[in-house]
Amino acid sequence: MLDRAIRVVALTFIAAAALTTAATAQKKYDPGASDSEIRIGNIMPYSGPASAYGTIGKAQAAYFKKINDEGGINGRKINFISYDDAFSPPKAVEQARKLVESDEVLLIFQSLGTQSNSAIQKYMNARKVPQLFVATGATKWGDPQNFPWTMGWQPNYQSEGRIYAAYILKNFPNGKIAALWQNDDAGKDQMKGLRDGLGDRAGMIVADKSYEIGDPTIDSQIVALKDSGADILTTWAAPKGAAQAIRKVAELGWKPVYFIGNVSTSVATVLKPAGIENARGIISTAYIKDPTDPVWKDDLGIKTWLTFMDKYFPDGDKTNNNNVYGYATAQTMVQVLKQCGDDLTRENVMKQAASLKGFTSDVLLPGIRINTGPNDYFPIEQMQLMKFNGTSWELFGEIITGEVGH
Structure with a gap:
């Protein structure tokens, strides 16, 4: 009888230990991720010759605030850290190092400009930190064999x-x-x-x-x-x-x-x-809907975007399609993080980014879908004149x- 009781207690301990191990195994974190937050880095030209694009970063910050207000992603809040590089490649390198080494972000998302991204690409890949959905359509961002940590987003030039x-x-x-x-x-x-x-x-x-x-x-x-x-x-x-x-x-x-x-x-x-x-x-x-085009005046996706702009980015220009672009890219980033579940490692972020199947956004043109694969780092390849x-x-x-x- 005593043996049986000992066996039951032992089995209970083994079961509990197995559950604890399983729970621990389910949660995997790299720098920038924890039970409570996901730190995302960003580099934008808020000043300088391409400052017109700076509104993209503001729209993205607003969208992540919306996600946080709704409870975050799998319970984790996004901490979006965005720096200005004035469209200067040396400044972009400085900001990338700061984000990776000081802020310890999980990834850099939507850094803007071909030259700025070219300047940080080798560094990001050497550090094995995702340089994800870069804001430039250069064809070089779709080269997983040589740069597996860099991926574009928009149609390539x-x-x-x-x-x-x-x-x-x-x-x-x-x-x-x-x-x-x-x-x-x-x-x-x-x-x-x-x-x-x-x-x-x-x-x-x-x-x-x-x-x-x-x-x-x-x-x-x-x-x-x-x-x-x-x-x-x-x-x-x-x-x-x-x-x-x-x-x-x-x-x-x-x-x-x-x-x-x-x-x-x-x-x-x-x-x-x-x-x-x-x-x-x-x-x-x-490839994205233009809010100034009357054809979309009753479109549910544009109505959703307008509601978002009113609440989270009231100062943003509703005739500026850069604000639509910022929203669509942020939605894609959120989808990747949702797919990551509790495995918030940099490796899994890239794996999930390369596993998008038929994903769309409220504001992509009808019929345009985001598809990626381990050897396909071109998320959007369709356009309309x-x-x-x-x-x-x-x-x-x-x-x-x-x-x-x-």
């Missing part, structure tokens, strides 16, 4: 260039193309996509000019491109440069078929400064998938 090329070949097969591009990996990627998409018709590009993001003006480049005799213009520029180009083209009385990169389609930060009337007829691409009608952007044509191989 080469895909966008190919989409414009296909449209030009179909509708303006005898056109002469002039191109303005930012002298960095982003601009080079976009030009490569355009040339590759034109294939043996790449000779249609009769002139191209580069510019530096810090240049005070791009007037001389636009004048030279007009003088080339081109009747099609593509500009790959950050918001300030894009606005200057639109204004200068109008001043010169030049009327080319005009394409601008989708990173500079904001009515608030590009088209209004350029002069709305000067932007009529411009073509670009989209759109044209500015003088008031808002109007979508046209089908959803197009970029053709850049992985």
Whole structure:
């Protein structure tokens, strides 16, 4: 009888120990994660030549506050630590080191700019800290073999260039193309996509000019491109440069078929400064809903976003699609953290980021889905063409998938 009692007590202890071990095994943390919080780092150009993008970080901070007010993610609150790099690569390196070594964040999310991300990419991968959903469409962010800790989010620039090329070949097969591009990996990627998409018709590009993001003006480049005799213009520029180009083209009385990169389609930060009337007829691409487009006035997703803006980011501009972008990226980040469950290791964060299947956001265009895999670090690869009608952007044509191989 005593033996049996001892056996029962022993079995109880073994069972309890097993449960404790199981519970402990279920929770795994790296620096930046605990039972109560998840620390996320971010680097944005709140000042400097690309400060128009700074509102993205503010929209993300607002969305994470909303998530925290709703109880957090699996009971953990997000501590979002966002620093300014003024769009300066050396400053980005300084801020990345501070986030990883001093703030001990779990990951860096949505650091903005091709040059800034290029400057921190090797450091992040050497430290094995996720550089997740970077805010730039350079193709180099989809290279899991060489940089397994870096992943993009938005459609890559080469895909966008190919989409414009296909449209030009179909509708303006005898056109002469002039191109303005930012002298960095982003601009080079976009030009490569355009040339590759034109294939043996790449000779249609009769002139191209580069510019530096810090240049005070791009007037001389636009004048030279007009003088080339081109009747099609593509500009790959950050918001300030894009606005200057639109204004200068109008001043010169030049009327080319005009394409601008989708990173500079904001009515608030590009088209209004350029002069709305000067932007009529411009073509670009989209993958997120534009809150200024009347087609979405009764859309549930945009209504949800507007409610969010009213409550959590009342100072934010509701005509600025950068605030839609910030919301969509934050929703994607939250989905990854939900999938992580109680395994909040950096390795599992990357594993879950590479395991998104058919995920969408309130504000992605209908039919666009986020899909990733261990060898597919390009979350969004679909876009739709759109044209500015003088008031808002109007979508046209089908959803197009970029053709850049992985």
